[in-house]
Amino acid sequence: MPRLELVAQLKGHNDRVWQVAWSPNGNMLATCSGDKTVRIWANTSHSDTSKWDCVDVLDGAHKRTIRSVAWAPNGKELATASFDSTTGVWEYEERDKEWECVATLEGHENETKSVAWSANGSLLATCSRDKSVWIWEVEADNDFECLSVLQEHSQDVKMVAWHPHEEVLASASYDDTIKIWREDDDDWYCSDTLQGHTSTIWAIDFDKTGEQIVSASDDTTMRFWKQYKPNNPEGVATPGNAPKWKNICTISGQHERCIYSVSWSKVHGRVASASGDNHIKVFTEESSAQAVNAPTWNISASVSDAHGVSDINSVSWFPTEKHSDWLASGGDDGLVNIWRYIDDDV
Template identity: 45%
Template sequence: MTSIEEEGLQLKELQTLTGHTDRVWGLAWNPVTGTAGHPSMLASCGGDKTVRIWQQQQQTPNSTSFHSLEVLEEIHTRTVRSCVWSPSGEKLATASFDATTAILEQNGNGFECVSTLEGHENEVKSVSWNASGSLLATCSRDKCVWIWEVLPGNEFDCVSVLQGHTQDVKMVQWHPTVDVLFSCSYDNTIKVWAEDGDSDDWRCVQTLNESNCGHSSTVWAISFNATGEKMVTCSDDLTIKVWGVDIARLQSGDTNASWEGIIATGAADDAICLFIESEDHSVDGPKYKLLLKKEKAHDMDINAVRWSPTENRLLASASDDGTIKIWKLDSIA
């Protein structure tokens, strides 16, 4: 069997999506589209205060052409920094610099805001659903992480305010199989939060920092592989770190990247880099190497890269240049 690094691969641009009038900050693929005759759906958000929904054209079964399905212009009053679909694909959560998080729901052919979450003192930077869709996490420039319980009737109840970071919290990310939350911050740390089974309170059970092989500068993003056994983090220290995650330990409560088998990263050098696990391992564990680098993938900083969860080797990227690009990792002809 030919290994992926022997295939002779290229990152081929399929389409440039335009419409945002300011930088594009966030991207999210709807996890239940792209299969069984349902066209893929992609959400984007940005500095123009809008949330945009893009849908794959349906003319041909294998079409990779996307069109604008809807533009949501009055959900937030400031930059929309993050967007993420619920596991069921029925709701979209958006986090904004206006200090609110909005919950959007599809209603017929359109989307409507069904709930607005308030409480953070200032900019909300990131939002994340847990695997079951029963909990939502948000984080902010106010250094806090909030955990919300999802109730019937589109109601949300804040069940915990987590204080432990000393500077802006850049991203929150739930583990894909267990209810353990990870957060990363301008304070150079990654914190792991778990619920105390005795008191139902949430607490920090581990802090990853420079002293335990962590980052030496701002940690921008966190992503997991599908099983949750590995985590990748990227930082302002210009490094990407891959962590082994002990799921059994997480279950006992002790402990701008995207990853779908190949780690994709985007940065201020306007390039997209793809990394894979090397066949050469050391005593410290697996090693990773650069598979390819797409120079000048965008005209300005790249803020997000996201692999499609359903379409083989399809990647979306978002940039300060106001565009979204759809890429295909394909063999060189």
């Protein structure tokens, strides 16, 4: 059976690690923490994959926990969402060889929980405990204009995620729903609400095509949702001529506590989950042409006590083919772990 093998353990944060995020080319890993910093890590040895160094520490911009960190598609900017209700935008200065906070976005009334860049880097999305999602336009000279404040969630919004190719946004909330947001004539609107989870949805991720979403919840389940476009062959109704999302698979009984994070590999298609039960699990889809509307996902690897007795807050697959079997994780123990997915049968 495949397994997850610990490659490296990165120490430096002195509070819980909330999120781990690979740079677009995978050369660096950004991690954010309750210690109000972001650390940038790099594998500094060409021959030893276990040798990692902290090459930068981003601090001084936030007064409280940094809950989320996201790379811009160009790999030269970072965004940070903080419990101080602001979002920081950082830029790497080639001349000085350091990161500088070049913008601070204000407007949310409470903790900012998540931040994400659109696929082409022209838009930034943030969400907050104030129940709102904000969409910002990236302008010249590090200016950001708020295009829309979306307020259809009835509770704390936990996460935002952009479609990998289109300007379509998904948001997950304490109100047990996922909302899909689209733009029409400069006006952003909710085109669909995904219902099925019975408790807080902590995390969402698109597959590489953008046609499916995986969600993770406090109800200890993971759900897979598929997009059905107008005039689809399955006959799924699409009110308002906008795509309709349907739950096509639910995984239950694999985690004993809240699932805090999911990552859908854009390379090999496996899904990793991280939970308050101290487990990281990897799921693989059974290949079957007949199961396109009712897929079967099986557990292919699992590691218990992945961060000791601590909750695991984030998992993220390596983004490119080079090390597509690498998985990063961050936990309440303040540690960042790099794992390798090993399948001896391949």
